[in-house]
Amino acid sequence: MYKVFVNDKPLFLTNEVAKETDFQLFLLESIDIEQLIIKMFNNKIKKAYLYYPDEKEILKKVKEKIPVKKAGGGLVYNNKQEVLFIFRNGKWDLPKGGVDKGEENDAAAIREVEEETGVTNLKITKKLQKTYHVFKRNGLYRLKITNWYEMTTDFEGIPIPQAEEGIEKVAWLNREEIKQALNNSYENIKLLFEEEKVV
Structure with a gap:
């Protein structure tokens, strides 16, 4: 099962039909995915499941219906075990950005962290999970698939x-500060911290 966030509301891609009733279930083959996304963006639907029988094919089918934008990002630790956060659009986030044509995902992740925060000497220590969310740009909805990497740095500066990307603040946060920041963050960022058991 995949969890895609639409305006921070979960859209589950699943090959199982559950008996619960607190969500709406749609058939991937017949749904107008843009109409579903619009309803989620407008808070008319809080949680939905998209059903397709073949789990291996489900993401491919969604990609046929909505354009994909690939991104890379970093969960970066310094020598004090603090994590690098950015503050943009009124929320705490992790540095990430689009993968350029011909660029590898890991190289894009390092480049984006450097560009958005000015932090250098980054080393990837492991690959983390991918996250999925839908965003709107120039009137079009796109599915952003972000490849996340755990990184370390001995950066002391x-x-x-990066002001031109709308980033207001960059900060190293300790465990307690991370807990507070996640109260004002995105659901897909919270997922990374659940996986990593950082907080």
């Missing part, structure tokens, strides 16, 4: 927010 002052991080610099």
Whole structure:
């Protein structure tokens, strides 16, 4: 099963039909996916399941219905075991950005962290899960698939927010500060911290 966030509301891609009733179930083959996304963006639907019988094919089928934008991002630790966060659009987030044509996902993740925060000397220590969310740009909905990497750095300088990307602040947060930041963050960012058991 995949969990895609639409305006921070979960859209599950599943090959199982559950008996629960707190969500709406749609058939992937027949749904107008854009109409479903619009309803989720407008808070008319809080949680939905998209059903397709073949789990291996389900993401491919969704990609046929909505354009995909690939991104790379970093969960970056410094020597004090603090995590690098950015503050943009009124929420705490992790640095990430689009993969350029011909660029590898891991290289894009390092480049984006450097560009958005000014932090250098990054080393990837492991690959984390992918996250999925739908966003709207120039009137079109797109599915962003972000490849996340755990990174470390011995960077000692002052991080610099990339103002042209709308980043207001860059900060190293400790465990307690991370807990607070996640109260004002995105659901897919919270997923990474659940997986990593950081907080």
